[in-house]
Amino acid sequence: MTSPDVESFYHLRGEVAATRACRGLACLVARGNDPVRWQAACEREGEGRVYCLGRCYQAPAAAGDTARPHVGVRSREVVIVRHLGEHAAPTLDRYRAQGGYQALDRALRGRPEDVLGAIEQSELRGRGGAGFPAGRKWRAVFAQPDPEKVVVANADEGDPGAYIDRMILEDNPHGVLEVLAVAGYAVGARRGYVYLRAEYPDAGHRLAAAIDQARKAGLLGASPIGNGFAFDVHLEIGRGSYVCGEETSLLNAIEGRRPEVRARPPYPAVSGLFGRPTLVHNVETLAAVPWIVEHGAEAYRRLGISGSRGTKVLSLNSLFRRPGLYEVEFGLSVRQIVDELGGGLASGTLKGVIIGGPLAGVIPPSLLDTPLGFDELHAIGASVGHGGVVAFDQRTSVAELVHHVFDFGAYESCGKCTPCRLGARRIEEIFRQIVTAGQAPASSRDQWLALTRTLAQASLCGHGTGLADFAVSIARYYAQELEPCFAS
Ligand SMILES: Cc1cc2nc3c(=O)[nH]c(=O)nc-3n(C[C@H](O)[C@H](O)[C@H](O)COP(=O)(O)O)c2cc1C
Ligand code: SF4
Known part of the structure; x- marks a missing residue:
């Protein structure tokens, strides 16, 4: 209790x-x-x-x-969605029949260093939002002298607009278990956790069944599965909180504490779950690992562009003519995503695209030729985030959009720092007035911009800074529509 x-x-x-x-x-x-x-x-x-x-x-x-969503591929190699959709492998037999657990076998036949080196050389970057190099985190956890280490799959997928993790968890639950074991072997952890959001009950049932099957098959549990290595996985179900996807909040949630964000350092790689060195990864990041183990780092690096190697799965929303999941190589332009994958909008005129959830910059139609890449999107104030692609049209006013995002941001704030706890709500109030009364006083214009600057500078975590990124892009790209919202 x-x-x-x-x-x-x-x-x-x-x-x-x-x-x-x-x-x-x-x-x-x-x-x-x-x-x-x-x-x-x-x-x-x-x-x-x-x-x-x-x-x-x-x-x-x-x-x-x-x-179920349509699943498409625009990549030379299928890395992530190979066990999804019509190739779904929710049971152990199906997964094994499709080559499942071979990456674990291969890893266990070699040294942990072999897997570590492959992850480093692959240049895989985190898909949970921050794009941090995975190899650096694996190396840091591996280097800790503590004999008790932990790996955690972040299955909170809170970013509205993204649904790839849900589909991986439902269609390929054994893949999640396998990769946690591979990562555990590489960094020296014998315990894994999956932190799953309550909003995905089917994923929870499938994962629980997969853990049960894997334990009965001797793949998880106290007995070694190869090279003296034993590993077990625990499933933790959330209770509705967006910020619990932030990795330190997530660790507090698993520990049964009030899940406010922790100050860093120390980073989880040094002191994470119950103070142990902890490797936290997003589900999609982890899903790339078996392919890298099987095909090698070089094959992975050959996909994508510059600082963004490999593939990313995009989740297209219902306004597109062809919504669904698309595994793409980095480098495709946003225009190609909109027109060639999504088939354009089913109706209406495109007003903007939000990639990577509401805590990211909006991409206006004038910047659709920007390539999909961590650095490329960052340069225009946007983000790859978790790859949700939410197109919106003229039926949504910019004021309604800002109101919605800040209402969400304020509702989900963990409350630890003032700009986010109070500032997000104040911005929501300003835009509520615009949406309901048509206009806010002139002084509100300065206030919302000042609050945005404070959010950017003084937030402890990406929740506050992400809200600021969103607001800055709105002020920059939608100034014309925003102007009449404030009295002169
Ligand atoms: C407010 C907030 C919410 C987040 N939610 C998620 C989430 O739902 N899933 C996720 O994988 N990462 C989320 N993150 C990012 C995590 O803190 C962390 O960077 C990530 O799990 C690391 O995994 P990766 O290196 O594989 O990306 C969130 C971050 C913030 C600031
Ligand atoms: S920015 Fe918001 S969510 Fe992040 S620590 Fe501060 S109050 Fe919590």
Whole structure:
């Protein structure tokens, strides 16, 4: 039993009911397609808000929807989606029949250093948002003298607009277990955790069944599986909190503490879960590892561009003519993503694209030729983030968009630092006034810009700085529409 102080942090109690509708960004911009459902999403506040069910391809969505996303590939190699969609391998037999657990066999036949070296040379960067080089984290955890280490799969996938992790977890749960064992072997950890959001109940059931099957098959548990290495995995289910996807908040959540963000240093690689050296990775980042182990770092490095190697899976929202998951090599332009993968918008005129969730810069139509890459998107104030691609059209005003994002940001703030706790809510109030009354006082213009600067400079984590990135891009690229929102 956790304390009321901890309980009060979370928004949900148990599994999300099938009748709950989604209030995420992709559903906001598609609300015109089903206003009744959107209205339902904005009600039942007392039961906790549901920000993204990972069904953005059919938005506005509800928890009980069952349609699966289209899965496409625009890459010379299929790294991530090879066990997804029509190749789904939710059971051990299916996964083995498709070559599953061979990467673990191969890793165990070699030295941990072989896997470590391959991850470093592959130049794989984290897909959870920050794009940090994976090899540097693996090396740092490996180098710690503590005999007890931990690996954690971050399956919180909170960024509204992204649903690749959900599909990996549902279609390829053994792949997640396998790669946790591979990573554990490489860095010297015997324990793995999956922190999964409550909004993905099907993924939870599949993972729990896979853990059970893997234990019965002797792949997980106390007995060594090769080279004297034994490994086990625990599943931890969240209770509705976006910020729990932030890695230090996530560690506090698993430890049963109030999941506020921790100050760094120390970084999790040095002192993470229960003070142990901890490797935290996003599910999609981990999903690249078996392919790298099987095909080699060089084959992986050959994919992509400059500082962005390999592939990324993009989650296209329902406004596109062809929504769905697309595994692409970095380097494709945003225009190609919109026109060639998505087939353009099903109706309406494109007003902007939000890649990587609401805590990232918006890409206006004038910058669609920017290539998909960490550095390339950063240069225009945008981000790869987790690869959600939410297109919006003229039916969504910029004021509504800003109001929605800051309402989300304020609702999900962990409250540890003042600019985020109070500043995000103040910006939401300013834009609520614009949305409901048509205009805010002239002084609000300076106030929202000043608060944005404070968020950028004084936030402890990427929640506050991401909100600032979003706001800066709006002020920069949508100034013309914004101008009449404030009295002169
Ligand atoms: C507010 C906030 C929310 C985040 N949510 C997630 C998430 O849901 N999933 C995720 O993998 N990373 C999330 N991250 C990033 C994690 O803190 C961390 O960088 C990531 O799990 C590291 O894995 P990677 O190196 O594989 O990207 C979030 C970060 C912030 C600041
Ligand atoms: S920026 Fe927001 S979410 Fe991050 S630590 Fe500060 S209050 Fe918490």
